[in-house]
Amino acid sequence: MAVPNRSLGPLGRTACLAAIAGSTIAIGAAAAVLGAWPVLPFAGLEVALVAVAFRSLARHDGDFECLEIEGRTVRLRTRNAARSAELVGHAPWARLVVEDGPGGCRLGLRYAGTTVEFGRLLTEGRRREWAAELGSRLPVTRT
Amino acid sequence: MSAASPAHDTHHDDHAHAHPTGLKRWLFTTNHKDIGTLYLWFALAMFFTGGVMALLIRAELFQPGLQFVNPEFFNSLTTVHGLVMVFGAIMPAWVGFANWLIPMQIGAADMAFPRMNNWSFWLVVPAAILLVASFFVPGGAAASGWTLYPPLIIQQGISIDMTILAVHILGASSIMGSINIITTILNLRAPGMTLMKMPLFVWTWLITAYLLIAVMPVLAGAVTMLLTDRHFGTSFFNAAGGGDPTMFMHIFWFFGHPEVYIMILPAFGVVSAIIPAFARKPLFGYASMVYATASIAILSFIVWGHHMFTVGMPAAGNLFFMYATMLIAVPTGVKVFNWIATMWQGSMTFETPMLFSIGFICLFTIGGFSGLVLAVTPVDITIHNTYYVVAHFHYVLVSGALFSLFAGAYFWLPKFTGKMYNESLGKLHFWLSVIGFNIAFFPQHFLGLAGMPRRIPDYALQFAEWNMWSSIGAFIFGFSQLLFLYNVIECIRSSRKAADNPWEGADTLEWTHLPSPAPYHSFETAPVVK
Numbered sequence: 237m238a239v240p241n242r243s244l245g246p247l248g249r250t251a252c253l254a255a256i257a258g259s260t261i262a263i264g265a266a267a268a269v270l271g272a273w274p275v276l277p278f279a280g281l282e283v284a285l286v287a288v289a290f291r292s293l294a295r296h297d298g299d300f301e302c303l304e305i306e307g308r309t310v311r312l313r314t315r316n317a318a319r320s321a322e323l324v325g326h327a328p329w330a331r332l333v334v335e336d337g338p339g340g341c342r343l344g345l346r347y348a349g350t351t352v353e354f355g356r357l358l359t360e361g362r363r364r365e366w367a368a369e370l371g372s373r374l375p376v377t378r379t
Numbered sequence: 380m381s382a383a384s385p386a387h388d389t390h391h392d393d394h395a396h397a398h399p400t401g402l403k404r405w406l407f408t409t410n411h412k413d414i415g416t417l418y419l420w421f422a423l424a425m426f427f428t429g430g431v432m433a434l435l436i437r438a439e440l441f442q443p444g445l446q447f448v449n450p451e452f453f454n455s456l457t458t459v460h461g462l463v464m465v466f467g468a469i470m471p472a473w474v475g476f477a478n479w480l481i482p483m484q485i486g487a488a489d490m491a492f493p494r495m496n497n498w499s500f501w502l503v504v505p506a507a508i509l510l511v512a513s514f515f516v517p518g519g520a521a522a523s524g525w526t527l528y529p530p531l532i533i534q535q536g537i538s539i540d541m542t543i544l545a546v547h548i549l550g551a552s553s554i555m556g557s558i559n560i561i562t563t564i565l566n567l568r569a570p571g572m573t574l575m576k577m578p579l580f581v582w583t584w585l586i587t588a589y590l591l592i593a594v595m596p597v598l599a600g601a602v603t604m605l606l607t608d609r610h611f612g613t614s615f616f617n618a619a620g621g622g623d624p625t626m627f628m629h630i631f632w633f634f635g636h637p638e639v640y641i642m643i644l645p646a647f648g649v650v651s652a653i654i655p656a657f658a659r660k661p662l663f664g665y666a667s668m669v670y671a672t673a674s675i676a677i678l679s680f681i682v683w684g685h686h687m688f689t690v691g692m693p694a695a696g697n698l699f700f701m702y703a704t705m706l707i708a709v710p711t712g713v714k715v716f717n718w719i720a721t722m723w724q725g726s727m728t729f730e731t732p733m734l735f736s737i738g739f740i741c742l743f744t745i746g747g748f749s750g751l752v753l754a755v756t757p758v759d760i761t762i763h764n765t766y767y768v769v770a771h772f773h774y775v776l777v778s779g780a781l782f783s784l785f786a787g788a789y790f791w792l793p794k795f796t797g798k799m800y801n802e803s804l805g806k807l808h809f810w811l812s813v814i815g816f817n818i819a820f821f822p823q824h825f826l827g828l829a830g831m832p833r834r835i836p837d838y839a840l841q842f843a844e845w846n847m848w849s850s851i852g853a854f855i856f857g858f859s860q861l862l863f864l865y866n867v868i869e870c871i872r873s874s875r876k877a878a879d880n881p882w883e884g885a886d887t888l889e890w891t892h893l894p895s896p897a898p899y900h901s902f903e904t905a906p907v908v909k
Contacts, residue, residue: 241905243568252565259593263633267600271623272615272630274607275600282554282596289492289558293566359903 238301238357246297249290257283301354303345305373312345312352321352332374334367343367346377406501409493410899411478416795417500418475419788423864425467425507426781430857432460437819437853439836440846453836454522455538459510461525462542465642466549467507469780473645474499474556476787477584479795481560483889483897484578486569486906491562495555502552509545513538524834526631527602529616529624533609540609543602550595557588557595564588569888571908575669578887579662582669583648586676590637590644593680598634601627625690632683640679642776644672646743646783647714650736653790654718656884657733658725664717671710671717678707688759697756704754711747715740730882731805735786738813739778746774749824764834767827773820782812785863792870793877794889797896800870804862811859818852 244252264279295317302313310327314320323330325347333344333351341363343355355363367376399407408414436456439447448456478496482489490496513520518536521527527546532539564585568577577585604615604627614620616627647668655662662668684692684700692700718740727733749771753759762768785808792800822845831842838846880890888908893901 241570242566243570243572244562244566248565252561256561256589256592260596263593264596264600267597267630270626270629272600272604272626274603274615275597275630278596278599278603282592285554286558286592289495289562293491293562362904 237303238355240296240299240357242297244293246294249294253283253286253290256286299357301357303354303370310345310347310374312354314352314354314356316356323347323350323352327374330374332367332370332376333379334371334376335379341367343370345374407497409489409497411482411489411493411496412795412897412899412901414490414496414500415475415478415480418471418478418503421500421503421507422468422472422475423867425463425471427860427864428511429460429463429468430860432456432463434853434857436460437850440838441850442847443838443840443843445837448836450836451519451522454524454834455514455520457834458521458524459514462510462521462545463507464776465525465638466546467503467510469642469776469784470549470553471503472784473584473587473642473780476580476645476649476784476791477556477560480791480889481563481581481584482567483794483893483901484581484887485564485567485572486888486892486902486908487563487567488900488903488905490559491566492559496559499552499556499559502548502555506545506548506552509541509548513541513545516541526628526635527605528631529605529608529627530618532605533617540606543606546602547599550599553591554595557591560584560588561592569902569905569908575666576908578648579651579665579668579672580645580648583644583651583672586672587641587644590641590676590679594634594637594641597630598638601630601634604630625687628687628690629683632686633680635686636683637676637679639772639775640675642780643743644676646739646780647672649783649787649790650718650739652885652887653732653736653786654721656790656882656886657730657736658722658727659884660721660725662717663720663723664713667713668717671713674710675707678703678710682707685754685759688756689763701754701756705751708747708751715744715747730789731800731802731809732786732790732882734806734809735782735789738809739782739786742774742778742782742813742816746771746779749774762827764832765827766823766831766833769833770820770823770827773823777820778816785809785812788863788867790882790885791889792867793881793895794893794897796871797877797894798870798873799875799877799881800866801873804866804869808859808862808866811862812856815852815854815856815859819849819856820852822846822849822852 260279260283264276267273267275298315299317300315304311305327308327310325310330312323323345330345330347333346335342335344340360342353343363343366344351344353355366358366404413405417435448436453439445439453478490516537518538520538521532521535521542523532523535527542564577564581604613607613608615608617608622614622616622616624618624651662651668682700682704684696685704688697688700749767753762753768753771789800789805826842826845826849829842831838877895879894881895882890888906889897892906
């Protein structure tokens with residue numbers, strides 16, 4: 237099971253956004269009341285940018301990759317932002333795909349014509365370690 | 380098979396395994412260390428650009444009368460010198476340190492938004508070009524002072540539009556950088572790295588980033604209003620159309636005073652890293668340092684009026700801003716006493732980073748004291764717009780921000796480059812800088828108290844002697860900075876390998892967990908902090 241390292245949960249993110257939005261909009265509003273209204277749109281734009289940044293973090297809140305081999309069954313579940321994938325198969329017939337390219341090592345699990353990539357949350361070194369370890373338990377295709 | 384593994388979020392760092400080379404590496408890099416390096420070299424280039432302007436100013440002021448430049452050009456020099464040093468040198472230098480150090484100090488693989496990080500840097504370059512290029516357009520560069528006060532600024536030529544555009548671009552860059560820093564610090568800390576275990580440099584940058592986010596829309600709004608007053612017939616600041624030039628001053632200084640702390644808070648973080656390392660003791664009063672930093676940041680929002688005691692505020696307003704300004708001395712004093720307490724009975728050694736840090740404490744404190752003098756309303760009314768003010772803010776920003784930048788550069792050069800700098804040359808750089816700086820700026824207190832106004836190319840004979848000394852000091856200080864440039868280049872090209880932790884007392888993650896030089900990709904797996 238691999239999950240991304242996160243030190244800010246949804247609650248913390250909301251609190252942080254509220255603090256930034258509250259103070260920035262308050263300053264912009266005060267300026268607007270005094271006649272300097274062009275400050276307010278800039279404040280709004282900035283808060284929107286922070287919100288977009290936090291939203292992009294939130295989309296990946298539930299990211300995970302889970303690979304289980306129990307007996308003769310292999311199960312891979314992944315989630316990356318809104319995209320989820322699940323592959324359940326007969327372990328002796330599933331293949332571990334190891335792709336070594338200029339961008340580094342990529343891993344995938346192929347079963348019945350479907351390939352699901354995994355190991356995106358791991359470092360290059362850990363991906364190679366996984367490839368070696370899984371290679372002893374699954375047939376391997378190298379590309 | 381089942382293994383739990385908290386990894387860094389690779390949707391943000393899918394760049395992690397590409398390692399481009401050549402020009403492409405620097406243009407398209409999303410690596411925090413590369414971007415940090417770009418910021419630091421850019422800041423150094425702008426520091427020398429602004430420095431040349433400063434030396435032109437001091438050459439002109441070496442003796443009374445007009446020697447080298449005409450008065451209009453002199454005013455442009457003071458204006459662009461200020462803008463370049465603030466927005467082109469000091470701020471980008473701190474962002475460079477933030478890029479290099481924050482991910483390493485919190486155990487993160489990179490910044491939260493690496494591509495946005497790249498954009499943040501490459502926005503700064505055209506802005507700087509606009510600022511410097513404004514010298515070469517008809518009418519010359521902006522000559523209103525870095526505060527861009529109307530109505531003067533509304534009357535000048537196209538260079539003002541270039542300056543406004545530059546400020547806008549720099550603001551956008553700062554906002555993107557701040558969002559990146561806040562997100563990185565809050566979201567990508569290694570397991571076990573709680574907020575109150577973060578190194579002080581990270582804390583000071585977190586607070587600085589909040590300050591930037593709070594005040595940048597104010598600056599953007601202010602310069603936009605200048606632009607519409609100039610070109611679209613509005614009268615925000617035009618008294619003839621019912622506007623109020625004083626409103627610009629309020630708005631500008633509401634941004635401008637926190638801006639001073641934006642430049643100095645990271646310095647507190649650097650000094651708080653260096654002094655414990657060379658005193659071989661933990662930082663005294665870590666929690667109080669964090670609270671003091673936050674207090675200074677909060678107070679920075681309610682003291683802007685002390686820049687404009689002479690505009691004619693109600694007495695209650697003057698009193699409020701006077702007392703609020705004095706209040707800042709309390710958290711600042713906490714910091715200074717904590718640094719001294721850290722050194723107390725420590726096994727101190729005095730390598731170059733420590734010398735610059737001690738120099739910072741002594742000289743920044745003088746700047747703080749002259750700030751307290753200026754906070755007293757009746758005194759300020761007397762010496763407002765004199766060289767006393769120039770002396771004050773150079774003691775704060777040169778011996779404060781710049782000295783701590785040098786301290787940080789010498790401290791982390793072994794980690795950045797994997798090589799040791801030349802210690803003797805570093806010490807020579809320090810002593811020449813301290814001596815030159817004090818000869819340049821201490822006499823300006825006397826000049827200000829004697830009534831010499833700032834931003835003038837000529838002056839009465841009575842000010843001649845101290846001006847001569849000030850110019851001599853400025854040239855000593857200015858040329859001694861070439862030693863720094865030489866030392867950095869010599870360090871990069873030398874064969875003196877640095878140990879992973881060349882400083883006995885340094886205990887943050889970049890020293891304890893990473894080799895020297897720090898690898899291109901560090902902490903791909905988050906360390907666990909006990």
